Amino acid sequence: GQQLNQSPQSMFIQEGEDVSMNCTSSSIFNTWLWYKQDPGEGPVLLIALYKAGELTSNGRLTAQFGITRKDSFLNISASIPSDVGIYFCAGQTQSNQGGKLIFGQGTELSVKP
């Protein structure tokens, strides 16, 4: 079946450092989404991307929809302790008209004050 490879699986960084994570797929996607999950909560949408090459920011977060439509990355600048959590990429292929998303395995981010 369709899969998303998300890396890295986990990151341990110092407060103030920048973070980068990415997702790749063997299939072409027409939508890329990035979610964050805080402990004990459900995933919350951070950024949505709909066009190849699109670069979108949300505060200290920046995400890009890859030109090949098979990858996406998320950058977090100047990390702070509340950035701790699990980040998921998710994508939708052209055939998933029912709204089904394919999720990556998640990147667990730890930030040391």
Add this chain to the structure above:
Amino acid sequence: DAGVIQSPRHEVTEMGQEVTLRCKPISGHNSLFWYRQTMMRGLELLIYFNNNVPIDDSGMPEDRFSAKMPNASFSTLKIQPSEPRDSAVYFCASSLVTGWGKNIQYFGAGTRLSVL
């Protein structure tokens, strides 16, 4: 809007008992998704509905699991009989699916299930 509402937030039960998880999607959304999250397997899609009709239940682990959506504002996921390996966090998500492809899923806070 209150968002996607799931109940209960926590459920502890004994093996063999029936468990029912509930979900109220965001008003106006036409699609509903049930997921299971574990450390080993990550976030797995169990089943999803469009306009209250089940579209894909290939992720449902086995016949012990069933899901219903009797109307646009309510869905249940039932496990009968429950087993310890069903212990996980179960999420419900809803979305307004359109032909333009901008289908964002909004998640509830989840139900943490422990089967002893």
